[in-house]
Amino acid sequence: MTEAPSPTGYSVPPVERALKLLRYIGEGERARNLSVVSRDLGINRTTLIRLIHTLLDHRMIEELGDGAGYRLGAGMVSLGAQAIHSRDxxxxxxxxxxxxxxxxxxxxxxxxxxxxxxxxxxxxxxxxxxxxxxxxxxxxxxxxxxxxxxxxxxxxxxxxxxxxxxxxxxxxxxxxxxxxxxxxxxxxxxxxxxxxxxxxxxxxxxxxxxxxxxxxxxxxxxxxxxxxxxxxxxxxxxxxxxxxxxxxxxxxxxxxxxxx
Missing domain, CATH: 3.30.450.40 (GAF domain)
Known part of the structure; x- marks a missing residue:
């Protein structure tokens, strides 16, 4: 899966990858098997692991018990709520x-x-x-x-x-x-x-x-x-x-x- 070029030319690849992962999890994929996620998103497995840990640290995702994968976290929910309430x-x-x-x-x-x-x-x-x-x-x-x-x-x-x-x-x-x-x-x-x-x-x-x-x-x-x-x-x-x-x-x- 090749990353599409930004229409403005100012895209930051690490941010693009993080957003792809957040959308992936937000759409209901639990990301249990990192090899599958790596293939689906076209992200190197080592990079994927780093992204996951970074998002966990910032509470953008949270880990489910018993190796069930991940879901969007409280930090992401809070950020979304702030975006909605800021719009009159x-x-x-x-x-x-x-x-x-x-x-x-x-x-x-x-x-x-x-x-x-x-x-x-x-x-x-x-x-x-x-x-x-x-x-x-x-x-x-x-x-x-x-x-x-x-x-x-x-x-x-x-x-x-x-x-x-x-x-x-x-x-x-x-x-x-x-x-x-x-x-x-x-x-x-x-x-x-x-x-x-x-x-x-x-x-x-x-x-x-x-x-x-x-x-x-x-x-x-x-x-x-x-x-x-x-x-x-x-x-x-x-x-x-x-x-x-x-x-x-x-x-x-x-x-x-x-x-x-």
Missing amino acids: FVQVCQPVLRNLCRDTGMSAHLGVLEGRDIIYLGREAPNSHLVSNVRTGSRLLAHASSIGRAILAEFPDATLRQLFAGDEPEQATEKTPETIEAIIAQAHRDKAAGFAWSEGNYEPGIGSCAAAIFDHTGQAIAGLNVSGPEARFTGNDVALSDAVLTAARTASAELGYLDG
């Missing part, structure tokens, strides 16, 4: 909203779930009079808004029942689900589609499409959407839903989510 959520997602707004010509929004509501944390609007009235800080019903629906679609039924237990769900329009079971049925449809599609569901005359954003643990922590005149959402506009899904995947990847 809204700051990371804002360029994604900006690109989505540019590509679709519609307002793009970022929202998070708080209780039964969605709070909007970010917004990008096109240079057009046909823009959404939703502003940063706005609070909308989760089960009626597209971003809320996209997030709720990722929840187990039991969580939805717990969230909406007690008072009957509020109504935004006649299209808003009126019962917990109707909310669950809507969540199942949105989950199957991969996105939440609205044709005047929250506000007559306004359509939207939303998808969930996932963090590094695979949890749905937010959602983004585009919204505009309902006429643009009549029927199944695959290009529009694809643009929203691509934006959500990009935001998720920036937050450390590894899809599949």
Whole structure:
């Protein structure tokens, strides 16, 4: 296995080898047989032993008992957590909203779930009079808004029942689900589609499409959407839903989510 040259020409081979070994172990290989690891990674066995001991010293990997090999260590976990927490959520997602707004010509929004509501944390609007009235800080019903629906679609039924237990769900329009079971049925449809599609569901005359954003643990922590005149959402506009899904995947990847 030959090491590929760095595209910049500034690669440091020992660092490259250490990173290859960390990725190898991180992908589930326990590196029990060093001869096999040496062959798989194209690293000299003596060099490999030195790398392993260096990574052990810095707690980037840790040894499993009974000669079972190695796994990523506490030092690596801590380093990864620091990288994730150093990235401001809204700051990371804002360029994604900006690109989505540019590509679709519609307002793009970022929202998070708080209780039964969605709070909007970010917004990008096109240079057009046909823009959404939703502003940063706005609070909308989760089960009626597209971003809320996209997030709720990722929840187990039991969580939805717990969230909406007690008072009957509020109504935004006649299209808003009126019962917990109707909310669950809507969540199942949105989950199957991969996105939440609205044709005047929250506000007559306004359509939207939303998808969930996932963090590094695979949890749905937010959602983004585009919204505009309902006429643009009549029927199944695959290009529009694809643009929203691509934006959500990009935001998720920036937050450390590894899809599949």
